[in-house]
Amino acid sequence: MAPIWSLLAVTALILQAIAAPYVTGNSALTSNLKDIPSVGLGTWLSDRDKVADAVEYALKAGYRHIDAAWIYKNEDKTGQGLSAALKSTKSLSRKDIWITSKLWNAHHRPKEATAAIQETLTNLAVDYLDLYLIHWPVAFVPHKGDELDKSVSLIDTWRTMENLVRANLTRYIGISNFARHEVEEILEECVICPYAHEFETHPYLQQGEFVEWHKGMGMKVIAYSPFGDTNPTYRGSHIEDDGKKKQTLLKDPFWVELAEKKNSTVAQAVLGWGLERKTVVIPKSTSKEHLAENLKAADRIVEFTFEEMEEIGKRDKKTRMNNPGRAWGVDLFSDLDDPTKLEHDEVFGDGDL
Numbered sequence: 001m002a003p004i005w006s007l008l009a010v011t012a013l014i015l016q017a018i019a020a021p022y023v024t025g026n027s028a029l030t031s032n033l034k035d036i037p038s039v040g041l042g043t044w045l046s047d048r049d050k051v052a053d054a055v056e057y058a059l060k061a062g063y064r065h066i067d068a069a070w071i072y073k074n075e076d077k078t079g080q081g082l083s084a085a086l087k088s089t090k091s092l093s094r095k096d097i098w099i100t101s102k103l104w105n106a107h108h109r110p111k112e113a114t115a116a117i118q119e120t121l122t123n124l125a126v127d128y129l130d131l132y133l134i135h136w137p138v139a140f141v142p143h144k145g146d147e148l149d150k151s152v153s154l155i156d157t158w159r160t161m162e163n164l165v166r167a168n169l170t171r172y173i174g175i176s177n178f179a180r181h182e183v184e185e186i187l188e189e190c191v192i193c194p195y196a197h198e199f200e201t202h203p204y205l206q207q208g209e210f211v212e213w214h215k216g217m218g219m220k221v222i223a224y225s226p227f228g229d230t231n232p233t234y235r236g237s238h239i240e241d242d243g244k245k246k247q248t249l250l251k252d253p254f255w256v257e258l259a260e261k262k263n264s265t266v267a268q269a270v271l272g273w274g275l276e277r278k279t280v281v282i283p284k285s286t287s288k289e290h291l292a293e294n295l296k297a298a299d300r301i302v303e304f305t306f307e308e309m310e311e312i313g314k315r316d317k318k319t320r321m322n323n324p325g326r327a328w329g330v331d332l333f334s335d336l337d338d339p340t341k342l343e344h345d346e347v348f349g350d351g352d353l
């Protein structure tokens with residue numbers, strides 16, 4: 001009884017065949033890496049005082065992928081760590097490392113975008129990025145705080161991103177925090193198409209179907225906040241156990257038991273799950289112990305059976321930790337789990353109607 005599965009498989013192959021040829025990198029910029037490395041180092045909220053050492057240590061320990069962003073306000077320190085590792089490790093070159101950064105909301109207009117990527121390159125002390133992402137599907141008016149910019153569409157911003165590839169400033173471009181309909185908008189119009197979509201996904205916000213859909217389209221999924229609510233800005237804010245005790249993912253009894261069974265730490269088991277579903281995971285740490293522990297996951301020390309994956313699937317809380325939509329007055333993730341819930345009454349009761 002295979003028809004439905006074979007139909008799905010064939011559909012996925014056709015979609016891949018259609019989508020893949022359009023995902024063009026920049027052939028003027030070469031790399032020793034065939035694809036984005038499956039475990040990367042996150043840098044959001046990494047202390048400015050610690051991140052240079054963390055990046056240097058990580059690269060020496062074997063990390064080959066750094067996830068940065070202009071808005072993290074530590075790209076210069078991240079760059080210092082990168083330069084230090086390159087300088088002190090003869091066998092390591094820029095081409096061995098994957099570097100991602102992101103275009104901030106206030107920089108979607110062409111002039112601002114070009115200046116922003118230049119600033120990022122200067123801060124990171126590199127000539128080009130491997131991947132540049134539209135950080136959010138939201139444009140702010142330059143120099144006007146978070147005032148929304150209605151004059152630039154997502155397609156306008158994508159055209160600007162394509163030009164950054166043509167200008168030899170980045171090998172690939174991609175998106176972050178897009179709803180499905182926003183991804184579709186880009187896929188319909190792109191000439192240089194997204195290499196990857198970086199979004200929040202972890203055992204408490206699994207989005208399995210959305211993840212699979214990207215694979216079918218030939219796009220990589222980069223899973224951010226792989227440890228769920230462990231990021232201290234999220235911690236304890238959403239997760240309730242039976243309406244009573246709050247718990248964090250890395251202390252969840254289900255995961256503690258699973259990790260014991262796998263003879264790994266809970267963090268390694270959670271990262272192993274992300275790799276099992278073929279997402280790229282980018283755990284942040286500035287602790288040497290954690291950096292080493294997390295990198296071990298890349299060796300696939302933890303694997304899961306189909307039955308275990310199904311069991312984990314049942315524990316999906318569909319809880320989003322990172323949603324600035326209300327603060328910005330934008331409906332984010334509108335066709336995904338746990339979207340922004342704008343208070344429409346307030347918005348429309350304001351004399352707009």
Ligand SMILES: NC(=O)c1ccc[n+]([C@@H]2O[C@H](COP(=O)([O-])OP(=O)(O)OC[C@H]3O[C@@H](n4cnc5c(N)ncnc54)[C@H](OP(=O)(O)O)[C@@H]3O)[C@@H](O)[C@H]2O)c1
Pocket residue numbers: 041042043044045067068135176177198199223224225226227228230231232250267268282283284285286287290291293294322
């Ligand atoms: N595109 C976007 O909009 C977006 C949004 C959010 C995040 N991101 C990216 O994704 C990266 C990762 O996400 P995240 O920083 O939100 O959260 P995360 O990586 O899921 O969790 C980070 C937290 O986990 C701790 N930790 C790390 N390894 C650990 C281990 N082995 N055992 C116990 N605790 C551990 C870290 O503390 P220590 O430092 O003390 O180890 C830190 O408090 C970010 O840094 C950023 O690069 C992108």
Ligand SMILES: *[C@@H]1O[C@H](CO)[C@@H](O)[C@H](O)[C@H]1NC(C)=O
Pocket residue numbers: 028166167168
């Ligand atoms: C990009 O690099 C290639 C190869 O070095 C070069 O031929 C081309 O002129 C460059 N393009 C721009 C816009 O600098």
Ligand SMILES: *[C@@H]1O[C@H](CO)[C@@H](O)[C@H](O)[C@H]1NC(C)=O
Pocket residue numbers: 263
């Ligand atoms: C469990 O992991 C530890 C540390 O990685 C290792 O030394 C030990 O041999 C492992 N035990 C089993 C039963 O695999």
